[in-house]
Amino acid sequence: MSDALLTELRAALGKEAVITDADVTSGYSRDMMPLAPVGTPLAVVLPVDTEGVRAVVRACYEAGVPIVPRGAGSGLSGAANAIDGCVVLVLTKLNEIVEIDPGNRLAVVQPGVVNLDFRGAVEKHGLFYPPDPSSYDWCTIGGNLATNAGGLCCVKYGVTTDSVLGLEVVLADGEILNTGRRTVKGVAGYDLTKLFIGSEGTLGVITKATLALRPLPQAPGTFVAGFSSTEAAGEAVARVVSEGLVPSLMEIMDATSIKASEAYLKTDLGTGSDCQALLLCQSDSGGEVARRELAALEQICTDCGADMVYATDDIAEGNMLLQARRVVLTALEHYGIWLTDDVCVPRTRIAELIAGCDRISREVGLRIAVVGHAGDGNMHPTIVYQPDSPDEFARAQQAFDDILAVGLELGGTVTGEHGVGKIKREWLEKEIGPVGMRVHREIKNALDPTGVFNPGSMFSPS
Template sequence: MVEPVDVRTARPFGGPPPEVAAAVAPDPAADAVLAELVTALPADRVLIDPDTVAPYVRDEAEWAEHGRPVAVVRPHSTAEVAAVVAACARHRVAVVTRGAGTGLSGGANAIDGCVLLCTERMREIVEINPGERLAVVQPGVVNDDLRAAVAGHGLWYPPDPASAPWSTIGGNVATNAGGLCCVKYGVTRDYVLALEVVTATGEVVRVGRRTAKGVAGYDLAGLMVGSEGTLGVITEITVKLRPLRTTPPRTVVGFFDTLAECGAAVAAVTARGLQPAAFELIDRHCLRAVNEWKRAGLPEGAAALLLAQTDLPEPAASAEAEAIHAEFVAAGAKDAMMSTDPVEAEALFDARRLAYPAIEQRGDAVLTEDVCLPRGRLAEMLEQVEDIATRHRTLIANLAHAGDGNLHPLIIVPHGDEEAKARAQAAFDEIVAAAIALGGTVTGEHGVGLLKRSGMRRELGPGALAMQRAIKAALDPYDILNPGKVIG
């Protein structure tokens, strides 16, 4: 990290290249906010040097546009967040909040002239309470760090997005992050008990509860989850925990020659009432990428593999694994096996985890889709994706949280090929349209951000959109909280 410059003397963006400076219109409101923040906060909180600011201006949705913030602010406390938002509210300057920036929809991307509020310095685990099975954390705590900390108390925080080693709980809450085990254990929303939130006027408000149940008023905590920083800035999170799982998981793997067989297997496992704790699909493009990168030796002949894990206590786990295996075989798996070896099982799940970085490290641009289908339509959707890829002459690899019907087509384009990029964009739009036509949603777990705004408008009716806008206007009347994102 570049040393922060002394903002008390520096000009916003220090000395940017002339052509960039010219692109930024003078903004007296933003200048006034900056002056206030510099006076109100310790010097290290406010970054304005362009090189220092640059890493903060966007998330991992590389195709989404982003603007230039007037400053990046890294508060250490709720009071500092409140001071930032209050200053922005007074001057009607936008506040864009971000955690680790691992988002995939552009939700945390800077807007021109905004204050970019980064929670990375708010990383205290405030409380771990085994008696009440809850933890209280600041928003900048990293997902895996929370999981490790509570494991020491015999507890488990289930939501496990692929970004868990880097992403923050605040970002997970803002996007209602999913992950592998949510097929059995639910998504982030299912684990948020209470939130401390700074409102659009800079007021500090507590919503939700510490008790197992509670119905005192509207579910404001639930409303904040997934609102992507457009309704408030989350400054503290109380999460529900589960007892730590102690049985080693059993893994079942099946290789399928066709996507239709793959889809039939998913449907059959669900219809039989089985409840795998993870149920993933990896297609041949992803397998090949993992092999190329890691010499993993995974069979590439199949159209896709399914990977299921059961975490029941024995002997129920064996029975469930056998039942899943039987359904894989019945659906036409050309190769299906059960693994009792945790090392082997972990290697298979590593292939799942490595698939996305394996695609990414090839150096191409990746446009990540996130549609979620009724489980029974997954195979149909996969076939439509193949057809879309062919018609638009675009390579599309597929990962799916199959048990949830949550599909991530990865649209791959060589960097700098503008024509290919246009074809990829067309494919993206067609995938969104196909998902809606099949009764699905345009985003299963990544959020709306910038990339899914038009898709969301197509998915929801005018009545639901009007309700969303009414809520946004009610809680953020000056439209300063992450404006232009989600419903903005």
């Protein structure tokens, strides 16, 4: 059966597009999450168009061989990890920006388009694509869609699903489903577009997306505030939300993150040795509106006890400050291997989550740095451990789960933007309960009755 399937795939895609060399396929077998299990694929295939994807899906469907769709591999949940005997369907060669329509402020793209490349292309038309995951310089639009990725701009512009008008999806039997529309409004039928976004390749393969664009925002002004306690920083975040301010970006860094970034960038953020939390905000409203927003942020932070406040409209200086937030994971590599978590809590409880992570850090004896999107409560506690220590790896795993438990206890969710994948399946069940799981499985069975798409990701078949 395997030989027959490989022969069929090579006939449909060409020999070079079907890879079976284990030294090569291993590089396509996992994403960036070290906790997730990984198997050995039968083959890795790289189609160049929708018809190639359909040919792969049909052949695997008929042979009963599972398919694991994959983009660039920047994910952090194991959702793109191979299972034994599967075909890894790599979509990076479907990388065409099919259309940019400035008049209707939309674009049509294939899944292999890199997020940053797409953002750069639409900027030439005076337009803006908001979703900006931290890996935006190499992650693909298809992967963003599959995980409903977020980013630093979520507080004002939302996550990926908020910028999607419609999809082209290859279903389990090889048929093509078109969802959504090109109009601003439209409520005909079920919202099938949102059903596939965030489904982690378990319901179908996205081969095209119609994306909503926005006018290019003004150059941002930047504001930072340092606090001697996380509670004061948390109070400031709650005040910003309750007073109706909507900055284009509002990030938080704890003391461990601040020190790591400063060491990596060889710079001083001006926070002082006693700083326990740094709030970093931007306003892209432009002109007097932005100045008023930044002034209001400064007043709130001062009222909440900030020890340091600073605002600038200098683009280079603002980018430098933002870079301190973006390099945290890279900076932590100086101390060991990192394992980043992803929990979202009510914005009024951010300080409690950071305190919980500090407690867990002491309990497991490992460094835990917390950064996150304060504007929407999505935090990324990151555990650092030594790669050659099985004991530290086990403690890192324990800390990962303990953080998820704290997130749920605080009324949050076990994933804000990275997805469930193969590492949080039991946590999904804890969060949504048996009725929620039953509905998930019924939807899965309706669209993928033989379970060909990414089995074992998000939840077990039964």
